[in-house]
Amino acid sequence: MAELAGVHVATASRALSANQFGLVNSSTRKRVLESAAQLGYRPNAVAQSLRKGTTDTLGVVVADLSNPYFVELLRGVDDEAKPLGVMPLVAETHDDPGTLRRVVSRLIANRVDAVIVSAVHITDQEFIKSVEAQIPVILAVRTLPDPEDSHGHIDGRREALQDDLMGARTAVSHLINIGHRRIAQLQGTPAISSFIGRSQGYHEAITQNPNVRDLSHQEVAQSSTIAEGYRLTKTLLEHRLLMDRPTAIFAHNDLLAVGAIDAIRELGLRCPEDISVVGYNDAPLIDHIDPPLSTVRLPARELGRHSARLAFSAISGDASSPVRIMLVPEFVERSSTAPPSI
Amino acid sequence: MAELAGVHVATASRALSANQFGLVNSSTRKRVLESAAQLGYRPNAVAQSLRKGTTDTLGVVVADLSNPYFVELLRGVDDEAKPLGVMPLVAETHDDPGTLRRVVSRLIANRVDAVIVSAVHITDQEFIKSVEAQIPVILAVRTLPDPEDSHGHIDGRREALQDDLMGARTAVSHLINIGHRRIAQLQGTPAISSFIGRSQGYHEAITQNPNVRDLSHQEVAQSSTIAEGYRLTKTLLEHRLLMDRPTAIFAHNDLLAVGAIDAIRELGLRCPEDISVVGYNDAPLIDHIDPPLSTVRLPARELGRHSARLAFSAISGDASSPVRIMLVPEFVERSSTAPPSI
């Protein structure tokens, strides 16, 4: 390409570069640009990265792309990345700790400038610490137990979270406010901070009113699926006397809620007349199911944007301040909740 | 790292390499491995790529990640890529031609070994040809008009498609078989081959029975959204006499179908009693909406697998044979379709 224009590669490089094209004679530059266009020349980003030591690339680790929540998060990341010419490299963990290690390793090998991790389990603390020693890490959506350094001080972290405790508390308080006194939750695994928060919010709401009984089964959902919600609700409701049966169920996830509704129907009961159900996430189409699901809407895209901004500020060496951003969810009332009929 | 082990970098490289570690003394190799582990050393994939001329990376261009169909396609690609240690780089176009050019350009700059494109518009023919001159291209899901070379011969291409014509024909034939005689379709844009196929299948089914009338409105959906389905159905049904109103609607997409159902209800009609509705895609939760939607299930994941396999065979220099793989969809009957009541 440089040859076609009859110049040295260094000159060509300068002509093509956004910040030093001023250093080259405008007629030479024109010649270079023309030759480049003619040959369809694209600078080799791999070589550029090797030379510059930076890849203009951002690792984004999500648990599961078939969960629209994470897709929305990615869109938020992209909102911020695109104008900077940064390419997000997306990896999925399927909530498997081994896969998390593998994909993060791979992203590091590819020298992403930073990594946003939205798929940690609370047992990943040590691993994340080791990653932080290598590249900037932003924790999104899910957090870790407070880290301490060797002196017992709390070590700063960059994270963008949503207030799951508040989201759950608001939803469950709503159930109590409209009259429910026997309530149960369908819990997600406590290996994930989000579900811990939702559980705490649930309990805070429950204990605020001494007349409310918590009828939850101790078993926890191993996955956030319709099938699992169905299974847990079956064991929750079966072989129970009427007065030991909840009149409302708070599910940690929309799909669990859908499974709950399926189970309720199969037992010959109705939602919301016999049992109200609340979900979590406000997934697409969840307003069109039967009955339209009351749920908690999450600021996924906003969270993605914040995560990306934290990443870029970390890259540009704002090594200084650890940051915790906390966004608030919003309860959305639809038809799956109603006052108890008895 | 090599220094810590006290060996030359070349030796370290060999020790770490999967195919030449046999060439190094096993005790030196052990030393190298230990030093690497101790330092948490990860070979720089950027440098490896530059040296090897290959990135072990596969570009995957999709229209829209919030469409679960494409996520499923991605999973299929991943099924094949993971065992080979290949990393898919995902990019979205949002069905914008400019964005398609931009993201493919970027993938080429990053020297992906091949690119799977599932987001072409029929007007992208020239552009795709220019890309094919640079790297192996696999067309997935959507195809292009048959290309001709300068001699008028049909030029080979690698593509993995689904038979949309057959999918649509099967669905519409079902409507006819259960008695519908006045039918309309909600068309997707003819800029995308999939919708052309669905339209053809629709017409083939319609014309097979002379008693069936096509009551479609000429307007076409500009996006595959609930809002658009709602809008089109409103204009389709409003100001029509009963006998000029379809008793069944075939939508080119599930979301359009959901919008159609919304519109039907708002006009005081019922689905399926007054108007049956068929969708296309079998999206998640679409079996839980009210009423559960009859639709066409697509082999997205399979298609992803095939696309990836085509990509890898192209990379390994099977430059030979152009291939067209065509997978068949499956009609799924649920409760949004019933015989006409009049």
Added chain:
DNA sequence: TTGAAAGCGCTAACAA
């Protein structure tokens, strides 16, 4: 304003 030269981290010939 341009060219020459070095070097980013790695691997593959080639030599020893």
Added chain:
DNA sequence: TTGTTAGCGCTTTCAA
């Protein structure tokens, strides 16, 4: 079995 050397394609001093 290991070391030496060259070079992948680029950018950036440094010199001219």
